[in-house]
Amino acid sequence: xxxxASLPWLASHEFRLGWRDWVSLMTAGGRRRARNAVIxxxxxxxxxxxxxxxxxxxxxxxxxxxDTATLVGLTGTLVLSWSLLLSQAxxxxxxxxxxxxxxxxxxxxPASARKVFAVRMxxxxxxxxxxxxxxxxxxxxxxxxxxxxxxxxxxxxVAAMGAVATAAALALTIALFRVVGAKRTRLIAQIVxxxxxxxxxxxxxxxxxxxxxxLSRFTALQSDWTLRHAPVxxxxxxxxxxxxxxxxxxxxxxxxxxxxxxxxxxxxxSRRFGEHxxxxxxxxxxxxxxxRWSLAFRRRSAGRVLRQKEWALLRRDxxxxxxxxxxxxxxxxxxxxxWITFGKGNDAFVVLIPVVVMAAxxxxxxxxxxxISGEDAPDLVATAPIAAHRVLxxxxxxxxGMIALIFAPLVGMMAFGEVYAALVCAVGILAAAAASTMxxxxxxxxxxxxxxxxxxxxxxxxxxxxxxxxxxWAATSALAAAxxxxxxxxxxxxxxxxxxxxxxxxxxx
Amino acid sequence: MNxxxxxxxxxxxxxxxxxxxxxxxxLDLTVYGGEFYALVGPNGAGKTTTLRMxxxxxxxxxxxxxxxGIDALSDPVAAKQLTAWVSxxxxxxxxxxxxxxxxxxxxxxxxxxxxxEARARELIGWLGLEPHAHERCxxxxxxxxxxxxxxxxLVHDPKLIILDEPLTGLDAGTARQVKNxxxxxxxxxxxxxMSTHILEVAERMADRIGVIAGGRLIAEGTLDDLRRQTGExxxxxxxxxxxxxxxxxxxx
Numbered sequence: 001x002x003x004x005a006s007l008p009w010l011a012s013h014e015f016r017l018g019w020r021d022w023v024s025l026m027t028a029g030g031r032r033r034a035r036n037a038v039i040x041x042x043x044x045x046x047x048x049x050x051x052x053x054x055x056x057x058x059x060x061x062x063x064x065x066x067d068t069a070t071l072v073g074l075t076g077t078l079v080l081s082w083s084l085l086l087s088q089a090x091x092x093x094x095x096x097x098x099x100x101x102x103x104x105x106x107x108x109x110p111a112s113a114r115k116v117f118a119v120r121m122x123x124x125x126x127x128x129x130x131x132x133x134x135x136x137x138x139x140x141x142x143x144x145x146x147x148x149x150x151x152x153x154x155x156x157x158v159a160a161m162g163a164v165a166t167a168a169a170l171a172l173t174i175a176l177f178r179v180v181g182a183k184r185t186r187l188i189a190q191i192v193x194x195x196x197x198x199x200x201x202x203x204x205x206x207x208x209x210x211x212x213x214x215l216s217r218f219t220a221l222q223s224d225w226t227l228r229h230a231p232v233x234x235x236x237x238x239x240x241x242x243x244x245x246x247x248x249x250x251x252x253x254x255x256x257x258x259x260x261x262x263x264x265x266x267x268x269x270s271r272r273f274g275e276h277x278x279x280x281x282x283x284x285x286x287x288x289x290x291x292r293w294s295l296a297f298r299r300r301s302a303g304r305v306l307r308q309k310e311w312a313l314l315r316r317d318x319x320x321x322x323x324x325x326x327x328x329x330x331x332x333x334x335x336x337x338x339w340i341t342f343g344k345g346n347d348a349f350v351v352l353i354p355v356v357v358m359a360a361x362x363x364x365x366x367x368x369x370x371x372i373s374g375e376d377a378p379d380l381v382a383t384a385p386i387a388a389h390r391v392l393x394x395x396x397x398x399x400x401g402m403i404a405l406i407f408a409p410l411v412g413m414m415a416f417g418e419v420y421a422a423l424v425c426a427v428g429i430l431a432a433a434a435a436s437t438m439x440x441x442x443x444x445x446x447x448x449x450x451x452x453x454x455x456x457x458x459x460x461x462x463x464x465x466x467x468x469x470x471x472x473w474a475a476t477s478a479l480a481a482a483x484x485x486x487x488x489x490x491x492x493x494x495x496x497x498x499x500x501x502x503x504x505x506x507x508x509x
Numbered sequence: 510m511n512x513x514x515x516x517x518x519x520x521x522x523x524x525x526x527x528x529x530x531x532x533x534x535x536l537d538l539t540v541y542g543g544e545f546y547a548l549v550g551p552n553g554a555g556k557t558t559t560l561r562m563x564x565x566x567x568x569x570x571x572x573x574x575x576x577x578g579i580d581a582l583s584d585p586v587a588a589k590q591l592t593a594w595v596s597x598x599x600x601x602x603x604x605x606x607x608x609x610x611x612x613x614x615x616x617x618x619x620x621x622x623x624x625x626e627a628r629a630r631e632l633i634g635w636l637g638l639e640p641h642a643h644e645r646c647x648x649x650x651x652x653x654x655x656x657x658x659x660x661x662x663l664v665h666d667p668k669l670i671i672l673d674e675p676l677t678g679l680d681a682g683t684a685r686q687v688k689n690x691x692x693x694x695x696x697x698x699x700x701x702x703m704s705t706h707i708l709e710v711a712e713r714m715a716d717r718i719g720v721i722a723g724g725r726l727i728a729e730g731t732l733d734d735l736r737r738q739t740g741e742x743x744x745x746x747x748x749x750x751x752x753x754x755x756x757x758x759x760x761x
Contacts, residue, residue, distance in 0.1 A: 288645040290606045297612045297622035297629070305616030309602070316604040316645070377600040380661065383564045384617035385590035 010111070010119040018123050045138065052138040060147030072230050074241035082161045085132055087197030089162075089169035092124045094189040097173070103277050117273035121170060121266045129162030150246030157243045157251065160258035167258075167265035174269050177276045191322045302386045306394035307401060310371050313449070314402070320452060324366040349414060349421035350481045354474035356410060356425055361432030361470025364403050366452070368440035371395040374449040396437055403433040421481055428477030435469040435498055442505030465501045472497055515541040517575070518669050518700040524562060524572030525724075532558040534724035535572070540702055540717075542577075542668070545695045547715035548704040549746075551754055555724035556704040560673050563702075564594040577668055590618065593662035597674035599654040603647035607638050607657045610646065611664045618665035625664060632660040635693075636686055652683035659687055663694065670694060672703040676710060688714060712746040720750060722757045 003009060023034075106116050136158040143151035172192070176185045231237045236253075243251035300308070314320055372395055375381060381391055407429050415422035443462035472494035479487035521538040525531065533555040540546045548556050561567040563574055565585050574581040574588075581588035601610055608629065615625030633642050636656040641649070646657060655675065662670055670691070676684045691701050692714065705711055711718050712732055720728040720735070728738050732746055739752045 287648055290609065290643055290645060295608070295626075297615060297626040299622045300616050302617055302619060305613055309605070309613050312609070313602060313604045376602050379564075379566060379594060379596055379600055380614065381617070382566055383589055383592065383594040384614075385586045385619075386617060387586055 007115055007119065010116055011122065014119050014123045015126070018127060048138040049142060052142040056139050056143055057146055060143045060145075060151070068230050068233055070245075071233065071238045071241045072226060074244060075238060078157070078161065078240050078244070081132070081136075081158075082165055083199075084197050085128055085162055085165035086168055086172075087193045088131065089124065089128045089166045090173060090189055090193035090196070092127065093121075093166075093169045093173045094186055094193070096120055096124060097177075097273075097277055098186050107274065107277065113274040114270045117277075118266050118270040121166070121270060121273070124169075125163055125166035125262055125266075128166045129159050132158045132162040132165075151244075153246055153248065153251045154244045156255050157240050160240070160254045163258040163262040167262045170265045170269050174272055174276065177272075182276065187319050187322070190319060194322065302384070303390060303394040303397065306381075306391065307398040310395065310398035311402065313376075314367070314370065317449070320370065320449065324363060324370075349418055349425070350478060353421065353425045353428060353481045354478040356407065357428035357432045357477040358470045358474040360403055360407055360429040361436045361466070361473055363406070364399055364433035365436035365440060365466040365470075367399045367402055368396075368437040370449055370452065371399050372437075372440050373444045373447050374452065375446070376449055378446055392441070396434075396441075399437050400430070400433055403429060420483075424477055424480045428473055428480070431476070431494070432470050432473035435473060435494065436466050438498060439465045439469060439501055442501055461501075461504070465497070469494060469497055469501075515543050516577075518542045518544070518577055519563065519702065520573075520575040521559070521563070522573045522575075524559070524569045524574060526555075526558050526562060526567060526569050531724050533562070533569070536721075536724065536726055538719065538726055538729075540669075540700060542700050543695060543698050544700055544716045545691070545714055546700070546702045547711035547718045548702065548721055549706070549708060549711050549718060549750060550704075550721035552706075554721045556721055557673050558724075559721070560594075560671050560702070560704055564592055564671055565589060566594070591668045593665065593667035593670045595655075595658055595662045595670070595672040595675050597677045599651070599658035601646050601654055601657050601661070604645055606641075606643045606645055607633065607660065608642045610657055610661055614661040614664050620665050628664050628666065629660070632663055632690075635690055636660055652679045655679060656683065656686065659690060663690065667699070669700045669702070672701070674704055674706065676705065676707055708746045708750055718746070720753050722754050725757075727757045728753050 107113060133155060136154065140151055140154045140158070143154070173185070173189055176189050176192070180188055239247075239250040240254050243254045314324075372392075382388075384391075407426075411422050411426045411429070414425055439462055443465075472490060476487050476490035476494055479490050517539055519538070519540040521536055524533055524536045524538075526533040536555070536559060538559070548559070550556050558567060562569045563576070563581070565581065565588070569582070576588040577591050579588045579591070602613075605613065611629040611632070612625070615622070615629070620628075633639055636659065638653070638656055638660065641653065646654060649657070655678075659675070662672075672691075675687060679687065688710070691703070695701055695716075703711075703715075717729065717731055718735060719726050728735055730738070732749070735746070735749045735753070739749050739756075
């Protein structure tokens with residue numbers, strides 16, 4: 001057994017907590033759920049291997065030369081994956097600064113805070129590496145099975161990417177603390193993390209759309225301009241790509257660099273981590289004064305009081321606004337592609353409408369969760385002299401009202417082009433939003449609004465149902481906009497999906 | 510005070526609630542108008558479950574609940590119009606100010622805006638919240654949050670206010686402010702039912718005390734009544750309480 005408060009002792013404590021967090025996230029504590037989670041993981045792993053076979057099997061035995069085109073394509077894919085890892089690592093590092101669960105105990109104990117935080121950073125890095133390796137494993141396994149052991153070096157590259165992403169996330173977050181201060185770092189870091197995760201994908205897709213009218217990011221990576229301006233083939237810039245292709249010297253260099261970079265970051269920042277954690281602890285006492293035109297209480301119905309409360313809470317929470325609107329960001333490239341491709345004449349609406357309807361469904365799901373499950377004073381509302389169905393109606397109206405406010409300008413602009421298309425779009429938006437709201441009603445669980453990011457893990461069925469429902473309503477709207485009777489069939493599928501969700505929902509039990 | 514000359518504010522008859530085991534077991538309880546009634550009992554005795562059923566947060570498995578003569582199970586909205594609930598964990602909105610919170614509560618209870626505003630100003634003054642009335646609640650301490658929750662409970666002038674361990678975690682000054690407000694409420698003719706584990710508070714503030722254990726009301730009355738039940742005359746409520754609970758556990 002290791003000595004108390006030593007690095008190994010602290011590491012074993014951190015990793016035990018990390019393991020239990022993960023198990024509890026997967027199983028929600030139930031023995032039966034644990035079995036179901038294992039079965040689901042096995043099915044997911046099998047599915048991912050099939051998917052990997054479908055996507056990469058052709059490359060396994062290909063005689064991939066280390067030419068610039070191959071290296072650019074491979075490096076682009078690695079950078080794309082790395083940006084997502086960086087985004088996740090930034091989320092984890094920011095959470096570690098602001099979570100108060102055990103920081104008070106740590107900072108008041110005689111144990112070296114530097115050691116504790118070094119271990120904590122190690123845990124974040126390990127989690128990032130584990131997730132990266134797990135997600136990449138099916139692809140590497142398929143390549144290695146079909147193409148030989150040279151592909152196994154990719155495991156090392158993926159692990160190195162996880163380590164470098166964590167080190168970069170540490171540096172970025174500490175830099176934010178120093179530049180904008182503890183008060184603003186949380187919000188900005190989370191927005192930066194989301195933007196980093198989305199920007200690279202979106203940027204490449206937008207570039208591809210304008211250059212070749214294709215949604216594929218590879219189109220932009222293989223363009224003449226990119227290949228002309230890429231570094232020479234023997235540049236160190238290509239080491240990660242070379243390592244993936246089986247160059248063991250490049251692999252050793254990549255691994256060495258990632259280990260040094262991560263260890264250096266941890267050594268450099270572990271002392272600052274404590275200072276910034278203390279600074280972050282003082283943020284909650286920041287005072288925000290509200291001004292209003294009149295201090296007189298206003299005469300309003302109970303429903304209006306509830307709706308306005310929902311809108312005020314959302315309006316005053318920039319973090320929640322950024323998290324909910326971020327989903328729309330991913331819809332920019334397909335919308336742009338559709339506009340560029342079919343932008344001549346009113347046919348463009350037929351392909352634009354489903355994108356808008358899909359966005360409305362996804363956005364409504366998030367807003368409905370906040371309004372229905374994320375009620376911070378459930379006892380107050382439940383003990384108020386208002387029938388439960390009126391409370392629910394007011395909350396649904398608040399969600400639909402917000403959706404209407406966001407999408408009305410778009411539908412209005414559409415109406416100038418073609419009234420029928422605008423009408424179909426409006427009905428589609430309402431249907432998708434109502435369906436997502438109904439799904440949230442079926443799967444409602446009491447939670448704090450601050451748990452918004454974890455809402456997907458509370459019910460995976462609700463998350464998938466919301467996505468499928470939005471897709472079904474998007475398809476219905478597209479077919480309706482194209483004026484085909486097949487729209488009725490799609491609508492029946494969308495309604496059938498809702499009926500199935502209602503039948504299996506826990507609120508009905 | 511002989512509270513039994515007053516109308517019944519709350520009547521529970523045969524109320525039962527079972528989770529894994531019976532939490533409340535055929536409970537009969539009567540609280541009179543203008544009375545300060547303290548509900549005491551060991552952890553897991555069924556105090557919170559009982560109070561949550563009264564305010565409509567839990568549905569009883571059996572029995573009836575009448576608030577000011579209104580059947581709370583068949584007409585919950587009318588019953589809720591007369592009641593207020595304060596729990597040990599103040600649930601307020603971080604992004605609203607105390608003033609906005611009180612306006613929100615007054616709107617839910619459909620109180621005349623002018624009257625609600627006057628009452629809100631009065632409560633904010635009583636509870637010492639003026640300097641923070643227009644600050645968002647997100648930076649408030651537990652005591653401040655509890656004061657805001659209490660102001661919210663009183664802004665609609667309820668006939669019956671029900672509090673579950675409202676003094677837990679409050680400092681002496683805040684606890685005294687809360688007790689003063691509750692005492693004033695009773696003097697004004699309101700009824701207060703409070704569960705507490707601070708026996709000294711029950712002893713000093715309550716007109717009658719109900720001792721609950723194993724989901725049943727095992728003793729009830731003034732402090733003197735309770736002492737007589739234990740056959741001892743010169744003991745504190747703590748001694749009386751421990752004796753009653755020990756007798757109940759021995760009998761169970």
